Amino acid sequence: METINFDINDALKHYMSDPSSISTPEADNTLLDCEADPESLTIAVVNPVLNSIVDAVAENPDFITRSAYFDSLQFLLKYTQFLPTHALSKIFDLIMSGLAAEADAINHDLENPDEQEMIAHHKTLLELYGFLLQWTIACVETKAAEKSSTAAVSRARGKGSKSKAAASKDKDGSWDSAAQLQSALDIMSKVMKVKLGKIFLTTSERDTFIGLLTRPVYMILESEQRVKNTAIRMHAFKVLCIAVKHHGHAYAAQISIVQNLTYFEHLSEPMAEFLHILAEQYDYAQLADESLRELSNKEFSTNDTRGPKSVSSFIVKLSELAPRLVIKQMTMLAKQLDSESYTLRCALIEVCGNMVAHLSNQDERGENHKSQLNAFFDVLEERFLDINPYCRCRAIQVYVKLCDLDQKFPKRRQKAAELAARSLEDKSSHVRRNAIKLLGCLIKTHPFTVLHGAQLARKDWQERLDKVEAELDALQPPAGEPGLGDGKADTTVNPDLMDEPTQIESPQKPREPKEMTEEEKQTIVRKAQEDAATSEAIEKLTLTRRYYTDALKFIEVLHEGTTTVFQLLGSKNKSEVIEAMDFLEIGNAYNIEDNMVGIRRMLRLIWTKGNSDEGKGVQTHLIDCYKRLFFEAPDSFTSNDASIYIARNMISLTSGTTPAELTSLEQLLATMMKGNMISEQVVAKLWDVYGFQKREISRSQRRGAIIVLGMLATAAPEIVVGEMETMLRVGLGSHGRSDLQLAKYTCIALRRLNPTGRQGKDSPVKFSRLPNEHAILAKLAAITEVPSDSKEWFGVAEQAINAIYAIAKHPDALCGEIIKHKTKAVFTAQQRQRSASRPDSRDMDATVTAATPDSQGLTTALNEPTQTASRPTPEPSAEPKQKAAIALSQLVFIVGHIAIKQIVHLELCELDFKRRKQEKEKMASSLPAEETSTLSGRGRKSRSKTAAPVPEDEGDELDLIGGTTEDDFTEAMAHIRERELLFGPQSMLANFGPMVAEICARSDVYKDKGLQAAATLALAKLMCVSSEYCEEHLPLLITIMERSPDPTVRSNVVIALGDMAVCFNHLIDENTDFLYRRLADPDLSVKRTCLMTLTFLILAGQVKVKGQLGEMAKCLEDSDKRIADMARMFFTELSTKDNAVYNHFVDMFSLLSAGNLEEEAFKRVVRFLTGFIEKDKHAKQLAEKLAARLQRCETERQWNDVAYALGLLQHKNEDIIKVIGEGFKVVQASA
Helix, strand or coil: CCCCCCCHHHHHHHHCHHHHHHHCCCCHHHHHHCCCCHHHHHHHHHHHHHHHHHHHHHHCHHHHHHHHHCCCCCCHHHHHHHHCCHHHHHHHHHHHHHHHHHHHHHHHHHHHHHHHHHHHHHHHHHHHHHHHHHHHHHHHHHHHHHHHHHHHHHHHHCCCCCCHHHHHHHCCCCCCCHHHHHHHHHHHHHHHHHCCHCCCCCCHHHHHHHHHHHHHHHHCCHHHHHHHCCCHHHHHHHHHHHHHHHHCHHHHHHHHHHHHHHHHHHHHHHHHHHHHHHHHHHHCCCCHHHHHHHCCCCCCHHHHCCHHHHHHHHHHHHHCCCCCHHCHHHHHHHHHHCCHHHHHHHHHHHHHHHHHHHHHHCCCHHHHHHHHHHHHHHHHHHHCCCCCHHHHHHHHCCCHHCCCCCEEEEEHHHHHHHHHHHHCCCCHHHHHHHHHHHHHHHHHHHCCCCCCCCCCCCCHHHHHHHHHHHHHHHHHHCHHHHHHHHHHHHHHHHHHHHHHCCCCCCCCHHHHHHHHHHHHHHHHHHHHHHHHHHHHHHHHHHHHHHHHHHHHHHHHHHHHHHHHHCCCCCCCCHHHHHHHHHHHHHHHHHHCCHHHHHHHHHHHHCCCCCCCCCHHHHHHHHHHHHHHHCCCCCCCCCCCHHHHHHHHHHHHHCCCHHHHHHHHHHHHHHHHHHHHCCHHHHHHHHHHHHCCCCCCCHHHHHHHHHHHHHHHHHHCCCCHHHHHHHHHHCCHHHHHHHHHHHHHHHHHHCCCCCCCCHHHHCCCCCCCCCCCCCCHHHHHHHHCCCCCCCCCCHHHHHHHHHHHHHHCEEHHHHHHHHHHHHHHHHHHHHHHHHHHCCCCHHHHHHHHHHHHHHHCCCCCHHHHHHHHHHHHCHHHHHHHHHHHHHHHHHHHHHHHHHHHHHHHHHHHHHHHHHHHHHHHHHHHHHHCCCHHHHHHHHHHHHHHHHHCCCCHHHHHHHHHHHCCCHHHHHHHHHHHHHHHHCCCCCCHHHHHHHHHHHHHCCCCCCCCCCHHHHHHHHHHHHHHCCHHHHHHHHHHHHHHHHHHCCHHHHHHHHHHHHHHHHHHHHHHHHHHHHHHHHHCCCCCCHHHHHHHHHHHHHHHHCCCCEEEEEEHHHHHHHHHHHEEEEEEEHHHHHHHCCHHHHHHHHHHHHHHHCCCCCCCHHHHHHHHCCCCCHHHHHHHHHHHHHHHHHHCCCCCHHHHHHHHHHHCCCCHHHHHHHHHHHHCCCCCCCC
């Protein structure tokens, strides 16, 4: 057979340009026949040809040089896309085995001096096999890429869409080439270990051959799937490492590395791994140095994102794996810190962190080591102020990692803490979030744990510092004494030394000291010992003082940071909020004082809207935090001890809280109760604390227990049901009478027996109301009659009435009795004190006579305590007057509150009637007629027993007499509310309407401040009952709001007018100007209340907005931050409602411009408001309206205001720009 004349350079030239153009004239005829139709290259055709080649090469690798065999293989490789994978696998095996055999033959011949003439033949064979192997691997990789893409497509199409042909191909194509590739790479390494220098005599020949082996390796690495396979990756690195180390492949490898980083993102980390292996295992660091040098000088275009990203990953990975390689090139790499690409700057920041970690683990601590560390830390600290937020984040994240190092770097930690605290105010939420995380890590890993444990309470550390300073002051001797003594000694010695040359005195001198030797020695030794001990103690205390000072500096920074973290709890970014919660939890563990404030503030997050996963995440995280902080006992506790611990913590959460925090705590505990996170044992312990009788316990403990139980009962009312006896005995008994707060919270807990609203719907337990004779209701009624001058009485009375309306079957009847009792108690006392009564008691007498007929049926038992309480005592005349005013204010308070609760009760009756009617109709449609009639009759009887109020009985009568429609019932209820409650001849409240109005109108006579406040509140509540009464007394209420000196009264009237705007919109709508005036009230609380009320009314659409929104806009510049923030929130919400800001902008602008706002404040408000004008159309229309004013401006300030607003609007109107450019023109009218 003919041998081929193979030239590697020529073959490569054809292969590189187009493999299919390589001519194969000597190929097997059966194959050549298929050239026109490559699809006919089936296994049956290919196998016989391949088998003959395999047999020949197996016998002798030299047979590959036969032109028929070589051309046949080239032919098959040309058409691999049509070849069965089985055939390709066979070719791959054939070439590998041939190359392996050739490598063995070369090794044998090189060792044998007789075979030297075979070297040229071996060179040709190696080039032949290398060329074929390169081509085969290229084909294998192409096939693998096709396979992965078709697999992806078939996955996308679905399982059922495969054709039979595809299925048969798959059966054939189930070949996995990974194992064969691994073997091939192994053989390539084996070939590389041959002394190729003896075979390839010139460098170009050697480089060409090495290229045949490395080119397929780089091709393999281009596949992400191949790189993920660790075995293939390591074998590929081995080939490249040998090529670089022994065969001068370094420069080519450098070019390939840089190219790979530019074009293949997945190779960034593997390339770093390769350089690490090359440096560590093959002791060849030069390639890494050169690559880093080239990359440090590389400039990336602004459009290129992939390049910098890939290079960044590479440098970071290399700095982790081989920090010693990178640190040498840091001066070069530092250039990239000025790069425009933030990803590169991020990478360099991370590299600096890795270098610090590397240097901190080194044993040698020379001057160079110190300067390097300082340089890296300086870079990190600088980057806290990088222009890009991602770089600032990365600097913080690097510090988070450095916190975990064994070496603490105290000075740098202090600086990091200060920088992190500053970064809490960064405009980027990512930076703020990471800054919180860093502060938390700095706390967890702080270095001040050596002397006194890990706690960071500022008070304790300050005490320690003061103690050390006191000790230091005591140890340091007084400045005068030792100095003077030393001075004297010197003056006596010096003359003696001066006399030393004279021989007469010189023998005498040693004698004098000899006489004093022993004493001197003892004194000197003692003094030396004392001095040494003192200096050592001073040195030790000085170091301790420095330690304490550093700790306090750190704690100070934490306190500053903590106050900012409190604000971040209100961030819109939920992950930031979660991070803030975690920080406060860490701070609590380390006893940082201010943290408890933040932990209480966290409670409000329970209201975070849970529509999204983020909202739910915040709520869940809050519950988890509170569980860890308060509701999880240490593991060592028994279940009983754990329950006590949790109950005690729950009670502690109620002390010193604001009403808002208590509401949030209630929501939190109710949520936890619903989620079965609070055990029955804990509830039992809380009842034990509440009902404890053996000895006196603190009021706050007992109160706390019932507050928590009331909160838990919102989710599980059955908690209260079983302990009604305890509540009767404690909260409504002697304890409650002596502690009105306890009674108040007991009433709140009782109210939970009958959940209302959404809680009522969700509750599985349905509560049947109690008869009026029930002991609980009797006690609730009695608690309102407790004689008390305290303001706490009003809270108790309010909650007792609420509880009665919640749980009584006929609450109106019971409350009628309460009013009778209170009226009799007040006015019988008045009659007894006739001598001390007011001159205008005529008015009062009329009221008394009106109220007396109703109070005839009082029982003696109920009346007795009231009489004893009201019994006159020998006091000065002013005090009975005071007591009378308090009693009267209590009466009007009860009347007002019962009136408002009665309206709510009527509404509930109406709902109950409608519900029952719907149930009857359902039953009527589902059951036979006879059964329906019996059921409805039975139902009516049973309902009449449980029916709550007297009006409902009237409702039943209406149902029986006038008809069964819901409208009839609604009209009847409206009539009762409008005409009967305050004007009906049988109504008790009718007697009090005129009386309350009289007290409010005659503030010159009824001067008591508390009485006026209670009467105004009662008047406002009565006005919510009837529109007629409201219309009659509205001028009086507005006058009180305008003129009352008491801010509480003014606030109450503002809230009342808000309620009336909902009830009787037509009456209040004409008088909203009076409401807006309160925005300028001198008292902050009134202003705040007014802003909240108007915010609700406007956003809920309850009042029509006219021109007064400008008053709201003025609040944006209020001196009180809370008012300004509330105004911002209002306008932000308003902007979402049908172009509201645009519609009212001109009116607001007029009011603001005409007002007395400073120019800068005016500009800030207008800039804020124009931010909501987003549509170009609106901006143009507003600009035209405002531009028309420029001609009418009388003062330069007015003109400037309009011009400023026009400058903020995107109008793009040339005429307006021209007019503004001409400036303000002053035209004086002729005389």
